[in-house]
Amino acid sequence: xxxxxxxxxxxxxxxxxxxxxxxxxxxxxxxxxxxxxxxxxxxxxxxxxxxxxxxxxxxxxxxxxxxxxxxxxxxxxxxxxxxxxxxxxxxxxxxxxxxxxxxxxxxxxxxxxxxxxxxxxxxxxxxxxxxxxxxxxxxxxxxxxxxxxxxxxxxxxxxxxxxxxxxxxxxxxxxxxxxxxxxxxxxxxxxxxxxxxxxxxxxxxxxxxxxxxx
Numbered sequence: 390x391x392x393x394x395x396x397x398x399x400x401x402x403x404x405x406x407x408x409x410x411x412x413x414x415x416x417x418x419x420x421x422x423x424x425x426x427x428x429x430x431x432x433x434x435x436x437x438x439x440x441x442x443x444x445x446x447x448x449x450x451x452x453x454x455x456x457x458x459x460x461x462x463x464x465x466x467x468x469x470x471x472x473x474x475x476x477x478x479x480x481x482x483x484x485x486x487x488x489x490x491x492x493x494x495x496x497x498x499x500x501x502x503x504x505x506x507x508x509x510x511x512x513x514x515x516x517x518x519x520x521x522x523x524x525x526x527x528x529x530x531x532x533x534x535x536x537x538x539x540x541x542x543x544x545x546x547x548x549x550x551x552x553x554x555x556x557x558x559x560x561x562x563x564x565x566x567x568x569x570x571x572x573x574x575x576x577x578x579x580x581x582x583x584x585x586x587x588x589x590x591x592x593x594x595x596x597x598x599x600x601x602x603x
Contacts, residue, residue: 442568442576443468444544448505448531451518456531458574465596466501467580468568470547472508473520478565478582479504485586486567487525489593497527499597505531507549507563509538569596 447457467486471479483504490497504521506512509532512520517530532538542549549563567580569592577596580589 442545443570443574446537446541446544448533448537448541449514451514451521451530453514456529461501461503461570462574463572464499464501465572465599466503466570466574467593467596468503468505468545468570470505470507470542470545470549470564472506472561472563473512473516474508474560476560478563482565482567482582483521483524483528485583485589486528488586489589490525490527492590493593493597496597497525500527500593502528503531504528505541506538507542507547508561509533509535571596571599 443458445458447455450456469479469482469486471482473479486502490500490502493500502525504517506517512530512532514530514532517532521528521530533541541547545568547564549561551559552562553559565582568576569578569580571577577599578592580592
């Protein structure tokens with residue numbers, strides 16, 4: 390009797406085709422799984438749609454006045470989250486914002502500019518007033534209770550975390566972008582940290598010129 394090890398050529402071809410198809414299916418499934426996982430990871434670090442950023446809030450400004458989201462309607466707004474003990478990101482950003490506002494001249498009054506603390510434990514209205522005296526007077530500082538500030542941060546999807554220092558003090562790690570809101574209080578985009586001035590200037594001009602129809 391002759392040996393049948395490996396089967397006939399036809400059987401081997403069928404077996405080879407079976408394994409090829411199986412491998413293709415497995416690779417497709419793995420690729421899909423990787424794509425979904427990557428999409429989810431990207432989603433954690435990216436902002437949601439415009440309808441998911443911003444919302445109602447109630448905080449206290451550097452003059453002791455209560456400010457709510459309703460007070461901002463009718464004017465576009467720039468919203469930046471930071472803290473007065475920030476060593477570089479915040480003063481750099483506020484200096485850049487001061488330069489843009491100076492360029493606008495009288496038109497700067499047509500814009501709401503907010504500096505919302507992520508460190509309400511130290512940033513009282515009095516501390517904000519002292520700190521912001523070094524920057525453009527159109528910039529309004531906002532603080533409040535820790536729960537009030539946390540609620541605003543959640544609505545803007547802002548990240549902030551205390552970083553302990555060796556001397557027992559702490560600093561803050563936080564989102565560095567400027568949120569752009571239209572006249573209806575809707576999120577329309579970001580100004581990135583230290584992006585080119587020409588780009589920031591163009592974004593600001595577009596924000597101010599947008600009538601927000603409908």
